[in-house]
Amino acid sequence: MTFVNAVLQGIFLGAFYAVLACGLSIMFGVMRIINLAHGDIAVLGAYVVFFIVEHTGVSAFVAFAVALPVMILLGYVLQLTVLERSLKAGILTPLLATFGLSIVIQNLLQLTFSPDVHSLGSSAGLITTSSWQVTSGLSVSALGMVILVVAVVVFGALQLFLSRTRAGWMMRATAEDADAAELVGIDSRAVYARATAIAVAIAALGGLFLGIRSVFGPLSGPTQLIFAFEAVVIGGMGSLWGTLLGGLALGVAQTLGAQIHPQFAVMAGHLLFLAVLIVRFGGGRVVLRTGR
Amino acid sequence: MKVQRWTPMSKIFTGGTVVAALLLASVPLVFDPDVVQKLTTLLILMLLAVMWNALAGYGGLLSVGQQAFIGIGAYGTVFFADQGVSPYVAMLLATLLAGLISVPISLFALRLRAAQFAIGMWVIAEVISIIVRLDQNLGAGTGISLIQLNQYEPNFRQAYTFWLALAFAVIFLAALFFLLRSPLGASLQAIRDDEDAARSLGVRVVARKRLLFVLAGLGCGAAGVLIAANTLFIEPGSIFSVQWSAYMIFMVLVGGLGTFEGPILGAILLFAIQTTFTQGGPWYLVGLGATAALFALVLPRGLWGTVEERLGLRLLPVGYRVVKTKGEERAA
Numbered sequence: 001m002t003f004v005n006a007v008l009q010g011i012f013l014g015a016f017y018a019v020l021a022c023g024l025s026i027m028f029g030v031m032r033i034i035n036l037a038h039g040d041i042a043v044l045g046a047y048v049v050f051f052i053v054e055h056t057g058v059s060a061f062v063a064f065a066v067a068l069p070v071m072i073l074l075g076y077v078l079q080l081t082v083l084e085r086s087l088k089a090g091i092l093t094p095l096l097a098t099f100g101l102s103i104v105i106q107n108l109l110q111l112t113f114s115p116d117v118h119s120l121g122s123s124a125g126l127i128t129t130s131s132w133q134v135t136s137g138l139s140v141s142a143l144g145m146v147i148l149v150v151a152v153v154v155f156g157a158l159q160l161f162l163s164r165t166r167a168g169w170m171m172r173a174t175a176e177d178a179d180a181a182e183l184v185g186i187d188s189r190a191v192y193a194r195a196t197a198i199a200v201a202i203a204a205l206g207g208l209f210l211g212i213r214s215v216f217g218p219l220s221g222p223t224q225l226i227f228a229f230e231a232v233v234i235g236g237m238g239s240l241w242g243t244l245l246g247g248l249a250l251g252v253a254q255t256l257g258a259q260i261h262p263q264f265a266v267m268a269g270h271l272l273f274l275a276v277l278i279v280r281f282g283g284g285r286v287v288l289r290t291g292r
Numbered sequence: 293m294k295v296q297r298w299t300p301m302s303k304i305f306t307g308g309t310v311v312a313a314l315l316l317a318s319v320p321l322v323f324d325p326d327v328v329q330k331l332t333t334l335l336i337l338m339l340l341a342v343m344w345n346a347l348a349g350y351g352g353l354l355s356v357g358q359q360a361f362i363g364i365g366a367y368g369t370v371f372f373a374d375q376g377v378s379p380y381v382a383m384l385l386a387t388l389l390a391g392l393i394s395v396p397i398s399l400f401a402l403r404l405r406a407a408q409f410a411i412g413m414w415v416i417a418e419v420i421s422i423i424v425r426l427d428q429n430l431g432a433g434t435g436i437s438l439i440q441l442n443q444y445e446p447n448f449r450q451a452y453t454f455w456l457a458l459a460f461a462v463i464f465l466a467a468l469f470f471l472l473r474s475p476l477g478a479s480l481q482a483i484r485d486d487e488d489a490a491r492s493l494g495v496r497v498v499a500r501k502r503l504l505f506v507l508a509g510l511g512c513g514a515a516g517v518l519i520a521a522n523t524l525f526i527e528p529g530s531i532f533s534v535q536w537s538a539y540m541i542f543m544v545l546v547g548g549l550g551t552f553e554g555p556i557l558g559a560i561l562l563f564a565i566q567t568t569f570t571q572g573g574p575w576y577l578v579g580l581g582a583t584a585a586l587f588a589l590v591l592p593r594g595l596w597g598t599v600e601e602r603l604g605l606r607l608l609p610v611g612y613r614v615v616k617t618k619g620e621e622r623a624a
Binding site: 036085096098229266270 | 356400410418425538574575577578580581584586588
């Protein structure tokens with residue numbers, strides 16, 4: 001029963017990783033770049049929510065609704081100031097630029113909010129404490145269920161967006177071949193900016209869940225980035241639903257690893273990631289695929 | 293037209309570098325231990341910058357995980373010294389260990405590209421860090437002292453460490469210098485300029501990259517050894533910190549990615565910044581991160597690359613240049 005419980009908790013944990021990874025996957029799928037500041041942006045989102053909660057006393061979920069437009073705007077600004085420029089300059093430049101950005105965000109957070117860790121758990125209401133005891137060794141936490149449902153909704157909504165809306169078609173066309181998309185009148189700059197805005201918004205959602213699940217500090221970003229990237233790679237780079245599955249697999253690997261030894265949790269995730277890289281490294285062209 | 297490697301200026305400067313290295317060797321005899329320790333730090337930064345540039349500048353391999361080898365070098369020193377080996381022999385063994393471990397890692401890591409390689413290396417560094425944390429004999433998460441060095445009188449110890457740092461810096465700089473000037477080096481510079489074109493001309497890209505990867509593994513391992521010897525205490529949180537990668541990226545980007553002289557300049561700049569803003573702190577890191585990002589976006593060739601381009605300077609020549617002979621100039 002402990003095994004089943006570990007797998008179940010792993011799925012809940014993995015749903016959180018999938019949300020974290022979603023934005024990274026979108027940006028890679030559309031622009032072929034990995035934003036090394038992605039984890040720090042998620043943590044920044046948590047801080048924005050925390051700031052609103054501290055000053056108004058509203059619930060973390062209400063605060064997130066207020067924070068969302070701010071984060072979307074930030075996504076546009078990030079694209080127009082840093083990423084657009086770096087896209088034109090070869091494959092290493094986006095990595096270098098976003099790595100620099102990552103250090104800037106971490107230390108600005110440290111300057112603004114002190115190095116202390118915070119949690120959004122207390123401002124999220126009953127959800128953090130309630131759970132259903134299915135049997136003696138198996139419990140389902142309300143928070144885990146919420147994150148899992150939200151994760152599926154987020155990925156489902158993205159699927160619908162990409163397959164049913166005009167903006168989604170434009171995004172897929174640009175992902176497939178930006179130059180050809182330009183030829184038929186698609187403004188790739190606008191598409192890229194929209195993709196980054198969506199990615200940053202979902203990263204902020206990941207930050208919200210991070211804050212509710214546990215604690216976060218100014219330097220929490222890099223760890224979130226690593227987990228997010230592992231989820232993307234395990235699921236297959238460029239595949240949206242793959243990222244959801246990759247997140248779940250990473251979560252399960254970590255909770256199963258923790259069964260062996262508490263310190264082995266993160267290690268098990270790393271090993272799964274490296275194993276996947278060894279099996280399917282490098283190969284072929286990667287484009288944003290949807291489930292159709 | 294003729295093809296030229298040396299210019300009078302580069303001859304003077306290369307000679308000057310050799311003289312400077314000899315002069316540096318006398319530093320511990322003249323200056324305070326405090327100065328010696330600071331200059332050791334400069335040499336460590338220089339070594340790190342040159343090695344990171346060898347990977348990224350020539351191999352196109354952007355690693356965010358070189359701290360793996362720094363950690364192996366530092367912990368390897370403690371490990372071998374604990375086995376009863378003389379501490380300075382332990383340092384050499386630890387450097388070799390870092391180089392040795394880089395070989396199997398390269399088999400896997402070199403098949404990855406761009407972000408996969410960058411974060412793949414980072415994860416490898418994390419894995420090694422976790423393994424160290426699990427080992428009680430290495431002090432687990434709390435760190436460990438290199439007590440074996442306490443048998444030496446502090447001033448002598450500081451001098452020995454400095455000489456070792458100087459020796460490592462000279463060896464690795466010279467190795468890279470002669471490597472880049474050899475026929476092998478021509479293929480490395482070809483990979484730097486255009487990997488696909490180099491491959492289509494028959495350059496064995498993966499083998500060349502492996503050479504750089506192992507060299508960088510050895511060099512970063514040597515830097516880790518020196519960090520352990522210079523600070524006498526290491527702990528996994530800081531020795532395996534991604535901050536090392538941040539420093540390396542800063543030095544190389546500001547100095548000049550893919551130039552031989554650039555990283556040396558970058559190391560001197562970072563050292564100057566570190567000694568000016570001694571208290572460090574978040575603002576200093578905000579400045580480093582923002583500067584690195586700006587250089588990547590606006591001045592990708594770095595300070596040295598730009599100077600070199602504008603003035604046609606080659607101080608430590610690793611490439612060739614085409615110059616017009618007198619007759620052609622008159623004809624033009």
